Amino acid sequence: GAVVSQHPSRVICKSGTSVKIECRSLDFQATTMFWYRQFPKQSLMLMATSNEGSKATYEQGVEKDKFLINHASLTLSTLTVTSAHPEDSSFYICSAPQKMAEAFFGQGTRLTVV
């Protein structure tokens, strides 16, 4: 099946620093990728839709200046958490649809801000 690779799987950073998370589609091209955030024992919350060659579309309540998304190529989207704070600690997951109605997910990134 299709593979989506997310890196890093875990990161610990100091408060005030920025962290970049990468999402790659390994064996297919993805003009669109999705970024989710998951709180403990909660559902996945869609943060934004990453669009290759254009600006990302952010969901209501998500700060675009805090969560910078860049879709540099047809196989790579990055999410940068800028000036991270402890409340940004969470599990971030990306997904990419390979074909209509089938979205494949990365392994997720556990971000801890200390």
Place this chain on the structure above:
Amino acid sequence: GEDVEQSLFLSVREGDSSVINCTYTDSSSTYLYWYKQEPGAGLQLLTYIFSNMDMKQDQRLTVLLNKKDKHLSLRIADTQTGDSAIYFCAEADRGSYIPTFGRGTSLIVHP
């Protein structure tokens, strides 16, 4: 309220069948999904069903859809300890194909 609802926990004995239930509210839902998430990992697409189908079977997995009641279920036959995980129900409409997820059902399989 939530668009997709699931019970939070299910505990079964190894070898028994598991049935995980889900209800959704969006009548325009076209695709209904079941994903599996193991601890600390991303989501694995298990199966999905189109809204014009009643049932889909794939090896040990059987998905039943009652469109009238907006009820979806996932049955896992001969449940194994390796099936212990969180199972997410999700729905998407034809326009976006972006899944909306339930909160997940934590399946615990006892030896």
